[in-house]
Amino acid sequence: MIAIIAAPPTALWHFRSAYLPDHLPSMSEVAEWLTSEDTGQVFLLLLVGAGFVAWLQLVIAIALEAVARLRGATVPRLPGFAWAHRIAAALVLCVLTGTAAEAAEPTGDGTPSTHVVIPGDSLTKIAAGELGSAARYQEIYDLNRGARQPDGRSLQNPGLLRPGWVLRLPHDSDCEEVVVRPGQTLTQIAREQLSDARRYREIFDLNRERPQPTGHRLDDPDAIHPGDVLRIPRPPKPAAGGGGAPSAAVFVRGPESCQTTEPPAPPPVPVQPPKPPDVRTPAPLSTAMTPAVEDGSSIALTSVGGVLAAGLLTLLAVRLRRAQRRRRPGYRIRPREPGPLEQALHAAAQPATVGDLDLALRTFAGHHKGDLPRLRAVKIDSEGIRLQLTEASEPSEPFVESGPAEWKLNPSASLDGDDVPPPYPALVSLGHTMNRDLVLIDLREAGVVTLAGGRDAIEAVVLAMAWDLAAAPWAARTRVTLVAVGRMSAERHPGRIRYAAGWDEAIAGLEPQPNRPQVLLSAIPLSEDVTQRLLQCGPDAVVAAHHPDVLLPGAWCLDVRGPRTAVEDLGVDVELQRLSPEQLDELVAALADADDPVEVVADEYRNVPPEESGVPEPLAARGPTVSVRPRPLTPAAPSLLLLGPVRLVGADPQAVEGKKLNRLTELAASLSLDPGVTADEISRRLGTDAQPWSAATRQGYISRLRTWLGRDENDELYVPNVDARHGGYRMAGSFTSDWQAFRDLAQRGLAERECVVEHLQEALELVRGTPFANVPPGRYAWSSWLQREMLDAIVDVAHTLADACQKAGDLVAARRATMRGLLAEPLSELLYRDLLRIEYRAGNHTGVRETADKLTVLAVSLDVELDEETTALVGVLLARRP
Template sequence: MLGSGALLAAAVTGALALRRTLQRRRRKPGQTIAIAGETSPAEAQLAAAAEPSGAARLDLALRTMAHQTPRQEDGAGVPVLRAARIGARTVHVLPEDLSQEPVAPFVPGEDSWWQLDADAVLLDEDAARDVPAPCPGLVTIGSTDKGDLVLLNLARTSALLLDGNPVHITEVCTSLVLELGMSPWAGDVEVVTVGFGEELPQLLPTTRIAHMRQPAHALRDLTERLLEAHQLPDTTHQPYLLLCASTLDADIAWELADVIDKAGDIPVTVVAPASTAAPHFPDAELLNASLNTPQRLDSAGHDITIQRLEHAAYLQITTALKVAAQPAHEAEGAWKDVPGEPASAEQSTQGEQGEQGDRPAAPEPLAAKPGDAAAQEAEAGGEVFPALLAAAGPTGLPLLPSSTPTSQTQGDDSPGTDTPATGTRPSPGPGEETPDAEPTANAPSTAAKADEGTTDDPHAPEIRVLGPIEVTGVAATGHGPRLAQLATLLFFRPGRSADTLCADMDPANPWHLSTLNARMQGLRRSLGSNPDGDPYVPRRKSAQDPYRLSPSVRCDWTHFLQLVERALPAGPAGLPDLEEALSLVRGRPFGGAPLPWAEPYQQEMTTRIVDVAHTVATYRTAPGPHQDLSAARRAVATGLDADQASELIYRDWCRLEHAAGNRQGLHTAITRVQQVNRELDCSLEAETEQLINNTHSSAR
């Protein structure tokens, strides 16, 4: 379905993840966000094909090269590159000057290419962020017969012209713009689309893309951009890329060529159909967008199969992005009882007048160093909370201004890329009794699902998804992990056909039916039978019978919902059940890299874990008989284990450390949330900014 490479797949997957993260951060506690009932085939295939590590290696290598090369204000000194090539274990770049000696960290390779030295020491990610990307116009153009991705530096050429079917030309332009829109090195690129991509400026979480209705509008915009660059010399290094899928009028093509010829050192590139533009760009690279076989890319010296994103896949991707951009809906069912946030941090330290005399003493601040025995015993009860202690810096950690996030790495607390969750269990997918693959913001409430999976069989296997997937009786080695994934799929998506199961288990390379049958047999043997001798994985009696598990198979998510939806309406009296529910959470739902089919469930679980963690932290921080700051820290740690990008939980963390009088802990929480936002390239929410200002002022 998709003629796309790993970097485009990573770009689309990253855009969806970031958009969903932002959607989750915008919602109020308890609110429900929109979720597609089923992961689309395009998203599933792209998620399976995504390989961001290749882009990361190339990005670090190029920034390291720029860091080690004396650079003038105009960028002189950094080698200009024509192209790059990313293999499974190798990174190559091709310099514009083929006679130039390699610059570290690159060493000589074959045919004038430079190869990344396997032993080279590269900048770490934090240091690399401060080095401007030397080749922001690099983008995947296709792949070699060996599977290596070939990237072309569009900023070094005036035009790339495309021949072939207009639909295929649009598909090539679409793949280019989506990758450029999310590329880690293309932050300074200005991309203008004509004839396609009208919705992308609003859907993508970056602001690099603009859409023009007519080529003439783009010509006027380019003229104004060149005038701006003349008046603001600091912007002359920023590439301007015009991607036009519609045929250019001959006069417009001539005017574009004339303007680009006068652009001087400002990198301007046009990607357009060759039919009318070719006479005006005689030196342009020419590729046939309709060929599905290798063709010569002269500037790279390789035969490549051109990259396209088919229109059907593009529609599925934009549909998913639109769903992730929808606003949250009001809470439903028991989730209406999730408490809001205190109006100010002072409410964490000042109770109602009748409670002031009974307020428990605040615990002592944490000791100097994380991991210190004194630090581990500082909290009430002597309990240790690794997710918070690991983030604690040395005594006197400076409080960073909220507008200047730190680049300091804090243990394992890197922000997650999980997408946001909803309070509704996703609708059944294709092949189920009530198929519903359409996005929905108002699926049935989880309250109706809370009793599913209940069993009178205490020995029934349990599927645990509130962390890395674990299944009772299934080994963690050999085929065990895949058997556990299969059991989880059968639990959450019963009644699917063999073909659907095979695709769900590996969207990039679907299982063969014989593989599915072998894994089903292995799962049946692993789970065993109930006391009556009935297998927990029933055998099918005909090819039309559904694949399913016994109704007695248990799941920690079902138990979580039962506890929470019973406890939330009880307010603080429900804290024991809420804390028991949080004790089931072992990390990010489904682990760090779930199969694409699980994405809607991961969103739901992540959001609801955050809701419960926020509820417990709020009740345990407020003055009164329920105040227990150690329990509040446990809740915050659990919430951050599930979603390390949740600003709501960071605000809860700030409030509880403020209530404890723990200045160092407050500094740690603020530093960490600033680091998370820097890594996500997002601004702090207004509520977080205000809370930081309030707590910082009162802590002086």
């Protein structure tokens, strides 16, 4: 490849005298050349110019291909560069795979068994297709974890593969693979690799319809392209000592079996009574995002899409937030370790994309005139959001036409549909394509979907659909009924999911309501009688197990037994979204913990008083009894401000590059709040689990922070060098933060049952807003538990100070304390109840009503229910005038 890039310009410059004049021609000389008889020099110059342009196109194509391969991104296609793109793809793939094959070559006499990753590959797909069982993905992961790849990276996350990587496979293979080079044919490859050109048909049969790195599927033995990766039966190993001639193709892989097999036809699924729910013991889960396959193995964690992941995380967050609002003063919610499912949800969640899709559809419904077009599917890929319609229609904002009956979201469009009802409330995630594009379908358009396969596989798909609908923002008014499956799911989320033991109960419970779609999801098949009854009561959509004897014209039929499912109505293969029994157990347990959390006493806040009960006695307001000297917010020495928008003060922000300021501030916060943190922990926190900081990046930022902050008044570094005494990275003791000062003041103020008001007031003066208020999405994720502790501590201090000031008759100071606490935690019903009592004691009936109205508006805007205690107090205080 280096020769292709360097040789042509070198040769052109070396032989320039053959086609270029030895001096700069004048305009008259140029005119004479163009008007006189050509001696061949002008033609040669034009020929060289055309060659130079072609060489430049090839170099550009190679550069684009190499960068895209290394980044795992889609290769941009330039107009007029098609020939160059094809050659570049073959050259780059050969270089990458050849380099990796050399690095992975064993020391013995065996041929390495490896696999080149192509777009859309996953460990389970590789294991299922090449080792015969998706359950063997762990063997591939263990064999390749940490091994350096052609792009310099290594496999660290089983859910993240990059095109061009070369993975070693277990040495039990019957096949190898070759990379097709320019000019090769199947006959030539068969002759070179199998010593028999007539065996080209075997190669074609093994690779028929197999996706290729060049973007096509092999469906013609005469249509192979440079860069294609073809399976080749492995030649028998010599009995002793022999050696074959070197091959013209590059060996890169060897799957376990080279026999092509057709999937068996779906077995008949008899109509049977619903199976009673069984109690399963949660098993240890793997964090890999892998599909469930019915081959006798049990794969714990299955594929979850971004919509379901974001929805479930939001649901958990709402439940936990409600629990935090209801905790008792001086107590803390016992933290819960996230399980494998929750970790996988964080990796797969796409909250921004889900929000964009919801708002885009609402915006479209608000702008569209007339009947809404029928939506068949939605595809979310790296290029954005696409709608696939049943028939061509004129697009409306914010969508533009991108193909026949296809619209694409205009990324620059304004999304203003917040108050518009969702137009497609039965949109549900189906799964991922081979390129990891998420596919959603409109169940109301599909009408009836049947699932062919075993009971366990059907349940996994049905439960994923149920929770997807229960968590999606556009399906808030959709009523989901689970038939003969998912009782625990319905009990844990009754507002969106209903359980029915069988079809009779499900049909009897149907309550058609305007703008409230009814969707039935079942693990048992439909019968003729049930089908007729459903036609009469008219639910919007039904998903059920397949029955070969029940004729359902127009129904979609999906085979759920394998790792991928052909969706004929969309013309794509999809890795269906599933929730395994282990995942469901973890989800239900997490929701149960959030609904009924365990509270433990917080030692530092042991003397926080309990909430007052009963109707407060009126009290004449008095003036302030204590004056508080505000602490300076910008100290001379470097310090962190965390109780509000995050800032690093006391250091010159002009001394560092603007784009590095936020990262350096986060690094300082991490070292300050968690002293002794290891190098690997820093890399994961400041990077991601999938792409942590490299050692060079980490050391560069630490060194830059050390230089920026400098030394304290004792000539000690604010960022000390790591040694045995320190035992990890940390900030010097002279580096302070407002959170540290708050804790010190709160501890002194709460040391005795009779609190020291001055210390608590000084602590609250440090609060400027919600802790970490200005951090961008995806940053400071490591501090979420600490943010929760800060909020709880601020609420406890504000409540304690308000209680002490009320007892002292200083209602002005009490009011100021609650307002300062609400500045940090605007959802604290405890502080709102304190404020209601303060206004009532002051005889401010208008203030009581305004506080109650503000609390009600806040609850409605956040879609949360007020505590019974809050509602009762508001009712009592409004009914009485002090």
